[in-house]
Amino acid sequence: MLNPLDPPKLLGLPLGAARFKSRAEDFQVEEILGFDPSDEGEHCFLWLEKTGRNTVDVATALASKLGIRNRHVSHCGLKDKNAVTRQWFSLHLPGQASPVLSDLDIDGVRVLKITRNLRKLHRGSHDGNRFVVRLRDCLFSKDAVAERWQKIVDHGVPNYFGPQRFGRDGGNMRTVRHFMSGNLETKDRLLRGILISAARSFVFNACVAERVQRGNWDTPLDGEVFGFANNRSLVLPENLRGDESQRVTRGALELTAPLWGEDELGSQQQVKAIEEHVAENYSEIIGWLAQFNLKQERRVMRLRPQSPKMTWETPSTLVLRFDLSKGTYATTLLRELVDFANGNNLLAARCAHRQS
Numbered sequence: 546m547l548n549p550l551d552p553p554k555l556l557g558l559p560l561g562a563a564r565f566k567s568r569a570e571d572f573q574v575e576e577i578l579g580f581d582p583s584d585e586g587e588h589c590f591l592w593l594e595k596t597g598r599n600t601v602d603v604a605t606a607l608a609s610k611l612g613i614r615n616r617h618v619s620h621c622g623l624k625d626k627n628a629v630t631r632q633w634f635s636l637h638l639p640g641q642a643s644p645v646l647s648d649l650d651i652d653g654v655r656v657l658k659i660t661r662n663l664r665k666l667h668r669g670s671h672d673g674n675r676f677v678v679r680l681r682d683c684l685f686s687k688d689a690v691a692e693r694w695q696k697i698v699d700h701g702v703p704n705y706f707g708p709q710r711f712g713r714d715g716g717n718m719r720t721v722r723h724f725m726s727g728n729l730e731t732k733d734r735l736l737r738g739i740l741i742s743a744a745r746s747f748v749f750n751a752c753v754a755e756r757v758q759r760g761n762w763d764t765p766l767d768g769e770v771f772g773f774a775n776n777r778s779l780v781l782p783e784n785l786r787g788d789e790s791q792r793v794t795r796g797a798l799e800l801t802a803p804l805w806g807e808d809e810l811g812s813q814q815q816v817k818a819i820e821e822h823v824a825e826n827y828s829e830i831i832g833w834l835a836q837f838n839l840k841q842e843r844r845v846m847r848l849r850p851q852s853p854k855m856t857w858e859t860p861s862t863l864v865l866r867f868d869l870s871k872g873t874y875a876t877t878l879l880r881e882l883v884d885f886a887n888g889n890n891l892l893a894a895r896c897a898h899r900q901s
Contacts (some may be wrong), residue, residue, distance in 0.1 A: 546831065546883065547749035547751060547755065547758060547856070548712065548754075549747045549748070549751040549754060550708070550711055550747070550750075550752075551698055552703070552705050552750050552754035552757070553758055553847065553882060554755050554880065554881055555656070555702050555703055555757060556693060556696060556702075556881045557860055559880070559883050559884040560686075560689050560690055560882065560883055561683070561684040561685035561695055561774065561884065562683075562883065562884045562885075563680035563681065563683045563684065563685075563863070563883045563884070563885055564594075564680065564681040564682045564741060564885075565678075565680055565872055565883075565885035566627050566628070566878070567681055568679075568806065568885050569596050569597055569627060569629050569847065570629050570679070571678070571679040571680075571681065571697040572625060572627065572628040572629070572631070572676075572677075572678060572679070572875075573628065573629045573676065573677040573678075574579060574624055574625060574628055574629075574630040574631070574632075574673075574674050574675070574676055575630070575631045575632075575674065575675040576621060576622075576624070576631060576632040576633060576671050576674055576876070577671060577673045577674060577675055577677075577696075577868065578621070578633055578671050578672065578794055579672030579673075580749075582660045582661065582662040583661065583662050583663050584660050584661055584662075585661050585662075585663065586661045586662045586663035586664070587637065587640070587661075587663075587668075588635045588636065588637055588638070588661065588662045588663070588664060588665045589635065589636040589638045589643045589659065589660075589661055590633055590634070590635050590636075590646065590658075590659070590660045590661060590666075591607070591633065591634045591635075591636065591649070591656065591658070591659055591661075592631065592632075592633055592656075592657040592658035592663050592723060593631065593632065593633075593634060593656060594630070594631045594653055594654070594655040594657055594713065595624070595629075595631075595632075595653055595654045595655075596628075596629050596630075596653050596654075596655075597626060597627065598626060598651075598652075598653040598654060599623070599624070599625070599626040599655050600622070600623045600624050600632065600791070601623070602626075603634070603651065603654055604620060604634060605618075606651045606654070607636065607649070607651070608874075610644075610648060610650075610651065611636065611648060612648060612826075613636065613637070613638070613642055615746045616871070617636060617637040617638075617648055618634060618635070618636055618637075619634065619635045619665045619666040619667065620633065620635070620666055620668075621629050621633060621666050621667070621668060621670050621671040621871075622668060622669065622671065622871065622872075625709075628742045629754050630845075631657065631799055633666060633671070635662065635665045635666040637665060643661065644659070645659075646659075647798060651675065653881055654690050654743060664809075669793075669871055669872065670861040671871055672775075672869045672870070672871065673851075673868055673869055673870050673871050673873075674868070674869055674871065675852075675866075675867075676865070676866065676867055676868070676869065676875050677864065677865075677866050678864070678865045678875060679745070679858065679862060679863070679867075680862065680863045680865070680883060680885065681862050682861055683861050683862065683863050684860075685883065687857065690855075690863065690882065690883075691855065692884050693772050693881070693882055694853070694855050694865070697850065697878060697881060697882065698817060698850060698853045700763070700848075701763075701796075701847040701848055701849040702847070702848050702877060702878060702881045703754075703757050703762055703846060703847070703848070703856070703877070704845055704846055704847055704848040704873060704877065705753060705754075705874070706746035706747075706749060706750055706874065706877075707874030707875075707876040707877050708865070708876065709874065709876070710742065710746045710874075711743050711747070712739075712743070712845060712852065713747070717740060717743035717831060718743055718744070718747055718870050719738060719742060720740055721740050721744050721747075721830065721833070724833065725829055725833045727832070727876035735772040736796075736836070737761060740887055741834065741837055742837070743805075744833065744834055745804045745805055745828050745834065745839070746804075747827070747830065748803070748805050748823070748830060748831065749802055749803065749804055749805075749825050751804050751823050751826070751827060752802040752819070752823045753846050755819060755822070755823050756800075756802070756819065756846065759819070762800070762846055762847075763793070763800065763846070763847060765790045765793055765800060766814075766815040766816050766819075767813070767814040767815045767816070768782050768791070768812050768813030768814030768816040768817050769782065769800055769812065769816050769817050770782065770799075770800075770801045770811040770812050770816070770843050771785075771789055771792075771793070771798045771799065771801065771844055772798070772800075772801040772845045773798065773799065773845070774799055774845050774847070774870055775870055777842075777843075779801065779813065779843055781811055782786060782811075782813045782814075792849075795802065796849065799847050800845070800846045801844060801846060801849070802820070802842035802843065802844060802846050802852045803820055803841065803842070803843055803844075804841075804842040804844055805824075805831055805834055805841070806834070806839035806840045806842060807835065807838060807839060807840065807841060808840070808841045809841070810841065811841065812844060818854075826850065830835035832844065837853035837868055845860075845900065846871075848873050848874075848878065850867035850868070850869060850878060851867060851868040851869070851870075852866070852867060852868050853865070853867045854866040854867070854868070866875060
């Protein structure tokens with residue numbers, strides 16, 4: 546069976562090793578909100594830059610500093626801790642003035658802007674994220690990485706959920722299995738949500754991996770459910786207009802795989818048979834998910850970087866810039882390019898490189 550925690554790569558082995566996230570500034574993420582705050586309303590919007598802090602910690606610190614409940618602090622999504630990230634937070638402050646800079650003195654946080662808006666932020670209400678990734682001590686040729694990067698830009702890669710979704714060393718899935726066996730119970734809604742997301746993502750990765758293994762992950766088959774990369778709209782098999790294959794080739798439309806839930810799969814014929822085959826291998830997980838009354842959903846199977854740019858900062862330091870839609874992972878792109886998982890232990894790799 547394929548391993549959804551380490552699914553098959555599209556482009557073969559990585560080109561070589563590189564150090565990734567050796568410094569916070571080597572991984573920069575900027576949230577693309579997709580709209581301008583109205584500058585009025587009962588919700589205070591904060592545009593913050595944080596270094597070495599995760600999103601939940603900063604939200605908790607904001608609530609504590611301002612003497613409000615945690616539930617009155619909202620954000621669009623979780624951003625990495627070991628990075629420099631810029632994202633929006635909203636504070637529900639009806640009838641209250643916005644805080645000033647001195648009210649927001651939090652370690653590792655810099656206030657970039659304070660404004661207001663009529664509505665609060667919700668999870669996933671942003672458009673995407675802008676990335677700057679710096680890879681140090683690169684052990685591969687400039688020509689090889691330029692060619693591989695162009696393939697990624699032109700054709701995209703399988704849109705797997707990254708390792709962050711599954712916890713350190715896949716720990717979230719081990720916890721899911723404890724729940725399934727009846728050895729663990731919890732009333733913690735946050736933890737339960739994390740585990741449900743991990744389980745659904747695990748099965749999604751398995752479905753995409755199966756299509757990659759069969760060589761048809763980007764080739765329309767009978768019974769496809771098509772979708773759009775920038776929103777959750779779907780084109781069901783019964784609503785096709787006949788030009789879907791051409792639209793997939795142009796990148797205007799994408800194939801999808803299931804985020805498991807109740808009801809029937811939206812796919813039909815060949816695609817449904819493949820997805821049901823995968824489901825048989827993970828019937829226990831799917832059975833566990835059934836208790837949570839989740840809707841059957843779909844997610845596109847291709848990840849394409851937008852506004853891509855590659856530059857060499859030094860002879861051994863590569864900088865990649867690109868935008869991704871919300872809910873997708875930069876590491877899913879990078880794993881097709883370099884071996885960053887082992888990039889912080891480069892001594893043996895350097896020796897082997899010099900001897901080759």
